[in-house]
Amino acid sequence: MSDGVIVRLIILLIFFAYLTGCGGSLTSDEDLDALARVKSALAISGETKLAVTEYRAAFGRWPDEKSREKLYQANGDLSNPFQIHVRKYGKIEIIFGRGSRAHPLEGKRLMLVPAVVKEGVRWSCVTNDVPEKYLPDCVHQSAS
Numbered sequence: 001m002s003d004g005v006i007v008r009l010i011i012l013l014i015f016f017a018y019l020t021g022c023g024g025s026l027t028s029d030e031d032l033d034a035l036a037r038v039k040s041a042l043a044i045s046g047e048t049k050l051a052v053t054e055y056r057a058a059f060g061r062w063p064d065e066k067s068r069e070k071l072y073q074a075n076g077d078l079s080n081p082f083q084i085h086v087r088k089y090g091k092i093e094i095i096f097g098r099g100s101r102a103h104p105l106e107g108k109r110l111m112l113v114p115a116v117v118k119e120g121v122r123w124s125c126v127t128n129d130v131p132e133k134y135l136p137d138c139v140h141q142s143a144s
Contacts, residue, residue, distance in 0.1 A: 062090035
């Protein structure tokens with residue numbers, strides 16, 4: 001083979017690797033949509049995190065069951081892009097739904113877990129099934 005053919009083959013292989021998403025980058029529309037859904041859920045859950053944090057500051061404890069029902073919850077069935085629920089100990093659970101079509105996040109769960117620190121409350125993301133490449137805006141922890 002001539003040098004020109006080898007160079008063309010290398011360029012073709014690099015181009016193919018780029019198109020197929022080798023290297024773990026978010027190249028598909030599905031990946032970009034999943035990342036957008038996680039970012040949207042985290043942004044909307046910010047209001048709930050604030051409510052839980054303010055409750056803790058006002059009462060010195062996490063919301064009980066009756067109080068949790070009054071805090072913001074974006075609910076519905078799993079045909080929605082996601083649901084937000086306040087759980088025990090101030091944890092906020094995000095359950096990803098299907099939306100208008102099948103989706104790689106469907107049925108997966110992301111838990112926002114509060115921890116009291118000197119400065120106030122620090123929130124961490126805990127999940128066993130949402131791929132890490134979709135978790136850009138929170139402290140990543142694995143559920144045990």
